[in-house]
Amino acid sequence: MRLCTQKNNFTADMSGAVEIERCDLDVKTNSRKHHTELFGEERLIVRRGQPFTVILHLSPGSKEFTPGGTGFTLIVETGPLPRKESDTKASFTLSDSTSETEWSASATSDPSRKTVSVSIASSPNAPIGLYSLEVDQDGQKTSLGQFILLFNAWCPGDAVHMRSETKRQEYVLAQHGQVYRGTHKRIKGSPWNFGQFEAGILDICLKILDDNPKFVSNADQDCSGRRNPVYVSRVLSAMINSNNDRGVLVGEWGEFSGGVHPGVWIGSGDILRQWAESGPVRYGQCWVFAAVACTVSRALGIPCRVVTNFGSAHDTDANLVIENLYDEDGKRISGGDSVWNFHVWVDSWMTRPDLGQEFDGWQTSDPTPQETSEGVFCCGPAPVKAIKEGELTKKYDAPFIFAEVNADVMDLVQLSNGEFVKFSGSTKSVGRFISTKAVGSDDRHDITHQYKYPEGSKEERQVYEKAQHHNKLQQRGIKLADNMIVGSDFEVFAVLTNNHMKARTCNFLFFARAVGYNGKLGDGCGFASDKVEVPSGEERRLSLKLDYDSYGAAITSDRLIQLSAITVDKQTIDFCKAEKTIVLDEPQLEIKLLGEATLNQKVAAELTLLNPLPEPLQDCSFTIEGVGLTDSKPITAEYNQNEQVFL
Numbered sequence: 001m002r003l004c005t006q007k008n009n010f011t012a013d014m015s016g017a018v019e020i021e022r023c024d025l026d027v028k029t030n031s032r033k034h035h036t037e038l039f040g041e042e043r044l045i046v047r048r049g050q051p052f053t054v055i056l057h058l059s060p061g062s063k064e065f066t067p068g069g070t071g072f073t074l075i076v077e078t079g080p081l082p083r084k085e086s087d088t089k090a091s092f093t094l095s096d097s098t099s100e101t102e103w104s105a106s107a108t109s110d111p112s113r114k115t116v117s118v119s120i121a122s123s124p125n126a127p128i129g130l131y132s133l134e135v136d137q138d139g140q141k142t143s144l145g146q147f148i149l150l151f152n153a154w155c156p157g158d159a160v161h162m163r164s165e166t167k168r169q170e171y172v173l174a175q176h177g178q179v180y181r182g183t184h185k186r187i188k189g190s191p192w193n194f195g196q197f198e199a200g201i202l203d204i205c206l207k208i209l210d211d212n213p214k215f216v217s218n219a220d221q222d223c224s225g226r227r228n229p230v231y232v233s234r235v236l237s238a239m240i241n242s243n244n245d246r247g248v249l250v251g252e253w254g255e256f257s258g259g260v261h262p263g264v265w266i267g268s269g270d271i272l273r274q275w276a277e278s279g280p281v282r283y284g285q286c287w288v289f290a291a292v293a294c295t296v297s298r299a300l301g302i303p304c305r306v307v308t309n310f311g312s313a314h315d316t317d318a319n320l321v322i323e324n325l326y327d328e329d330g331k332r333i334s335g336g337d338s339v340w341n342f343h344v345w346v347d348s349w350m351t352r353p354d355l356g357q358e359f360d361g362w363q364t365s366d367p368t369p370q371e372t373s374e375g376v377f378c379c380g381p382a383p384v385k386a387i388k389e390g391e392l393t394k395k396y397d398a399p400f401i402f403a404e405v406n407a408d409v410m411d412l413v414q415l416s417n418g419e420f421v422k423f424s425g426s427t428k429s430v431g432r433f434i435s436t437k438a439v440g441s442d443d444r445h446d447i448t449h450q451y452k453y454p455e456g457s458k459e460e461r462q463v464y465e466k467a468q469h470h471n472k473l474q475q476r477g478i479k480l481a482d483n484m485i486v487g488s489d490f491e492v493f494a495v496l497t498n499n500h501m502k503a504r505t506c507n508f509l510f511f512a513r514a515v516g517y518n519g520k521l522g523d524g525c526g527f528a529s530d531k532v533e534v535p536s537g538e539e540r541r542l543s544l545k546l547d548y549d550s551y552g553a554a555i556t557s558d559r560l561i562q563l564s565a566i567t568v569d570k571q572t573i574d575f576c577k578a579e580k581t582i583v584l585d586e587p588q589l590e591i592k593l594l595g596e597a598t599l600n601q602k603v604a605a606e607l608t609l610l611n612p613l614p615e616p617l618q619d620c621s622f623t624i625e626g627v628g629l630t631d632s633k634p635i636t637a638e639y640n641q642n643e644q645v646f647l
Contacts, residue, residue, distance in 0.1 A: 017063065017071075017137035017138060017140055018056075018058055018062050018063050018064070018065050018116075018137070019058060019059035019061075019062035019063070020056050020057070020058060020059065020062075020135070020142055020144075021057045021058060021059040021060075021062075022056075022057045023054055023055070023056055023057070023144040023145055024054065024055040024056075024057065025043075025044040025054050025144075025145050025147065026052075026053055026054060026055055027041045027042075027043065027044050028041050029053065030044060030046055030052040030053060031044075031045065031046075033050070033052070034046045034047045034050060034052065034152075035047065035154065035168075035172075035173065036150070038173070038175075038197035039197050039202060040197075040199065043146070043147070043148070044145070044146070044147040044148070045147065045148045045150065045202070046122070046147055046148070046149060046150070047149070047150045047151065047152030047153075047154065047155065047158075047301055048122045048123065048124055048125075048126050048128065048149050048150065048151065048152050048155065048158060049100065049121070049122060049123065049124030049126075049152050049155035049157045049158050050121070050122070050152055050154065050155055051098050051119045051120060051121040052119070052120055052121075052147075053117055053118065053119050053120070054117075054118050054120065054133070054144060054145075055115050055116070055117050055118075056115060056116040056117075056118060056135075056144075057114065057115050058113075058114055058115065058116065064109075064113050065107070065109045065113070065116045066109075067094065067107060067108065067109070071093075071137055071138055072093060072094050072105075072107065072118075072135055072136075072137065073091055073092070073093050073135070073136040073137075074091070074092055074093075074094075074105050074118070074120065074133065074134070074135055074136075075089070075090070075091050075133070075134050075135070075136055075141070076089070076090050076103065076120075076122075076131050076132070076133055077089045077131065077132050078127055078129045078130060078131045078132075078149070078223060079127070079129065079219060079220065079223030079224075080219050080223075081219055081220045081223075083220060086220050086221070086223065086224035087123075087125070087126065087127060087224055087227060088127055088220070088223050088224055090102075090103040090123070090126075091136075092104055092105055093105075094106060094107050094118075098119055098120070098121035099121060100121070100124070100157055101123065101124065101157065102123050103120075103121065103122055103123050103126070104120075104121050105118055105119060105120045105121070106118075106119050107119070120133075122149055124152065124155050124157035124158045124159075125157075125158075125159075125227050126149060126227055127149075127223055127224060127225075127226040127227040128149050128150055128151055128226050128227070128232070128300060128301070129148070129149060129206060129209070129223065129226055130146060130147075130148055130206060131146060131147050131148070131149055132145075132146050133145055133146065133147060148202065148206070150300055150301035151229060151300060151301030151302050152301060153168045153171075153172050153301065153303050153349070154168065159228070159229050159230075159350050159351045159353075160229050160301065160302050160303055160348075160349055160350050162303055162349055166439055166440055167303070167439055168303065169440070170305075170437075170439045170440060171298070171303035171304055171305055171349065171439075172298055172301065172302075172303050172304075173298075174194070174298075175193065175194050175195055175196060175197060175627045176191060176192065176193050176194060176626075176627055177191070177192050177194060177291075177294070177306060177437045178190065178191060178192065178306075178437040178442055178444070179191075179192045179287045179290070179291055179306055179308070179344060180308040180342070180344075180435045180436075180444060181287060181308065181342055181344075181517065181558075182310075182341070182342065182583050183310060183341050183342070183560070183581050183582070183583050184310035184311055184432040184433045186582075186583045187308075187310065187433060187435060187444065188583075189437075189442070189444060190266075190287075191266070191442075192266065192267060192268075192291045192306070193266060193267030193268065193269065193625050193626065193627060194267070194268055194291065194294055194295040194298060195267055195268055195269040195295065195627060195632065196268075196295045196296075196298045196299035197299075198269045198627075198632040199632060200273065200276075201268075201269060201272055201273075201295070201299055202299050203276075204272045204273065204275070204276045205272075205295075205296045205299045205300055207276060208236070208239050208240075208247075208248065208296060209222075209226065209232070209235060209239075211239070211245070211246060212235050212238065212239050212245065213244070213245050214235065222235075229302050229348065229350040230350060230352065230354065230363070230381055232300065232302065233297070233302065233348050233350070233363065233365050233380065233381045234365070234378060234380065234381060234396060236293055236296055236297065236365070236367065237293070237365045237366065237367045237378035237379055237380055237381075238367075238376050238377065238378035240289050240292055240293045240296070240367035241284075241289060241367055241368065241369040241377055241378075242280035243369040243377035244376050244377055246279050246280055247280060248271065248272065248275045248280065248281060248284075248292060249271065249275075249280065249281050249282075249283070249284035249288060249289055249292065250280050250281065250282045250283055250284065251283065251284055251285065251289070251368065251369050252282065252283035252284075252285070253285060253516055253518055253520060254520075256282075256283055258282060259281070259282025259283045260281075260282065260283060261283065261557060262283050262284050262285040262287075262288050263557045263558075264623070265284075265288050265291075266623065266625050266634060267625045267634065268291055268292045268294075268295035268296075269295075269632055269633070270633060270634055271284075271288070271292055272292065272295070272296075285368070285517070285518070286340075286342075286343050286344040286345070286368040286517075286518070287306075287308075287344040289344075289367040289368045290306050290307075290344040290345050290346050290366075290367065290368070291306055291344075292367075293346045293365065293367045294306050294346050297346065297348055302348050302349070302350065303348065303349035304346050304347070304348045304349070305346065305347050305362075305436045305437070306344060306345075306346055306436060306437070307344065307345055307346065307347050307364070307434060307435070307436050307447070308342050308343070308344045308434070308435045308436070309342065309343050309344075309345070309404055309405055309431060309432075309434050309451075310341070310342045310432045310433045310434070310435070311339055311340075311341070311342075311429050311430045311431060311432045312339065312340040312341075312342060312343030312404050312405070312430070312431070313337070313338075313339050313340075313403050313404050313405075313406075313407035313409075313430045313431075314337065314338045314339070314340060314343075314370060314404070314518075314519070315337060315400065315403035315404075315407050316336035316337055316371070317336065317337070320399070320402070320403050320406075320407050320408065321337075321407060321408050321409075321410055322337040322338070322339055322403075322407050322408070322409045322410070322430070323335060323337050323410050323412060324337070324409065324410070324411045324412065325412050325413075325414060325420070326411065326412070326413045326414070326566070326575075326577075327413070327414055328413060328414070328415060328416060328568065328570070329509075329568075330507075330509045330511070330564075330566035330568060332521065332564075333414065338518070338519035338520070339409065339429070339430060339519050340517060340518045340519045341515070341517045341518075341519065341558075341560060341581050341583075342517055343368070343404065343518070344368075345364055345365065345366040345367070345368070345379075345380075346364075346365055346366075346367070347362040347363065347364055347365075347384060347436075348362070348363050348365060348381060349361065349362055349363070350363055350381075352383055354395065355383065355386075355394050355395070358385060359383035359385050359386055359391075359394060360383075361383065361384065361385060362383070362384040362450070363380065363381035363382060363383055363384065364380050364381060364382050364383075364384055364387065364401050365378075365379060365380035365381045365382075366378075366379035366380055366397075366401070367379075370400075371400060373396060373397050373400075379396070379397045379400060379401065380396050380397055380401065381396060382394060382395070382396055382397055382398040382401050383398075384450055384451060386398050387401055387402050387405065387406075387451055387452075388450065388451055388452055388453065390402065403430075404430075404431070405430065405431030405434065405451045405452055406430060406431050406451075406452055407430045407431075408425065408426070408427050408430070409425055409426045409427075409429050409430060410422055410424075410425040411423055411424035411425055411577055413575050421575070423574075423575035423576065423577065424575070424576065424577045427455070428455045428456070431448070431451065431452055432448070433446060433448060434446065434447050434448040434450075434451050435447070477494075477495055477578055477580075478492060478493065478494050478495070478563050478565055478578055478579075478580040479492065479493040479494075479495060480492055480580075480582060483585070484582060484584050484585060485584060485585040485586070485587070485612050486548075486555075486559055486584045486585065486586055486587075486612055486613065487548050487552075487611075487612035487613040487614060488548065488612065489545070489546065489547045489548055490545075490546055491543055491544065491545050491546070492512075492543070492544050492546065492563060492582075493541045493542065493543050493544070494508070494510050494541065494542045494544070494563075494565030494578060495539055495540075495541055496508060496532070496534060496539060496540050496541075496542070496565075496567055496576075497534075497538070497539040498534040498535065498538060498539070503533055503534065503535045504533070504534050504569060504574075505531070505532070505533045505534075505569070506531070506532065506534070506567045506568055506569040506574070507529065507530075507531055507567065507568045507569075507570075508529065508530045508531070508532045508540070508542050508565075508567055509527075509528075509529045509565070509566045509567070509568070510526075510527065510528040510529065510542050510544045510563070510564075510565050511524065511526070511527055511563070511564045511565075511566075512524065512525050512526030512527065512544060512546055512551070512561055512562070512563055512564075513525065513554075513561070513562050513564075514551065514554040514555045514556060514560070514561060514562075515558075515560045515561065515562040515581060516556050516558055516560065517558045517560060521562065522554055522555070522556065523553075523554040524554070525546065525550045525551035525554040525555070525561065526544050526545070526546050526550055526551065527544075528542055528543065528544045529542075530542055542565070544563070546561070548613070548614060552613075555584070558583075559583055559584040559585075559586060560581055560582070560583050560584075561581070561582050561584070562579065562580075562581045563579065563580045563581070563582065564577065564578075564579045565577065565578045565579070587609055587610050587611070587612050588609075588610075589607060589608070589609050590607070590608040590609075591605055591606075591607055592605065592606045592607075592608070593605050593606075594606055605624070607622045607624075609622075617639075620638070620639035621636050621637060621638045621639055622636070622637050622639065623635065623636045623637075
């Protein structure tokens, strides 16, 4: 298999040069050795720091090639302004063997003297990207073709090297995965088709690098920086969102007209192809941003995993505390801080020579546009080890990421005189069940211990102590019903216990509001209140009936409802609060193959969904996607209630 066959015949006066009829880039063999065969065999794609071989077919009558006697200088170039000073250009002659640390080459001639095999080793620190390859014989240059150079997790000298083959298979080569959403008590994994080896995706990933503002302003410096996975990951963090540039995705958490609802996407390929054709794609939310970033990272050779943090803090004022403000009637006062039910980002594996060996390994990057970093909507990469140890001076954006997993929560009530009084808080509600897909299976792997020490342990950072509730009214929690499926009516209860020595009288308030996964509150969908007297040592319950007629129009596609129970004793200025976010179950989707699946032959699948709502579903469709099954594009079938749907 050849990427290109070129005939470059030299004139007769070139007595010192061999005449090259054509060059065979031996794509099939090189791809297998470089773990790039899934990209296809149309062109040469190799990983840095590892030799690859090209075969030169000599013209009939050409001077014989003799190792050490033929003056070959090989030249590789990348970027629009290749320079040796920027490591975007390298020239090297033939040696007895290749080097593991720099660009080098060796050559052997076959017994027939008709072909020459040239082994070329790239530097493990070379910039990634599209390269040209040519040979110079005493000033006469011949183009041998082009190749794409990627990061190499198999090369010990590469900054992204991983020792474990099973992890390399998972974090570089795996084309499908799981993205976790829900709440910390109801974690739900959804399949995602990364599809980094699908036709055209690698070209789009390289286009993302070429479209980034740093390349536009200084192409030489940007291309040189592509030798460093830290630099590339930071560029991707900015380019996956479109806030400061014409990046891939437009974020939206409210109105989705004019685009695709983020919950509809099930793979990265469709998003990336749309961006390449027509610019920023509408719309994405955190799990979509992260999944697309994972696709691009893996395509470029950077080991990458998608990570979900349950109870994820968004600390806007960088004080590592999430402050929830309420008025005396228990109503929430809007503020900048929030705690998302979950948030999704990516970890990428690499060394950090800029920080020291102790910070090598997983690095967190967050492509969701939340806050600016150095004037740009991007975040990271920051070492996971730095997050765990509280090393907040380590680049990049460690304080923000640290707050996402370890901020304290403080509840404050504003009295009529304007004073704020703390009445509740938590040091344990942020950063729970941090999750990623397990290596080699679809199981959930809990990696909380990689980000933080166990809650309550002596090692864990304590900014504020948890508020004490001795001799006070105490919210004992919110009790839920079973089988809370979308469309059903159900009842929930708030439980209040009096631990005081005397009876207490208070106002008991119970609110239900729709909420997005990012913590943004929607419309109210339930309220109950009562003035209760609670004898010492006893408890009282307040029930709240949630009817589909009330919550159906209020909830978003996240199916989340926030329950808040608050007690107010204005005589003693005693406030208590309990809060819980519930996620309503969705009906199960069943897939049944109609017939036996045979390689390279179509098979029909029947999809079945039981509608749990007390009303017909309108404008329904089924969408499926699978690597190697759907021609790299989702298949969508509209539902007609008079027909069965087969895909």
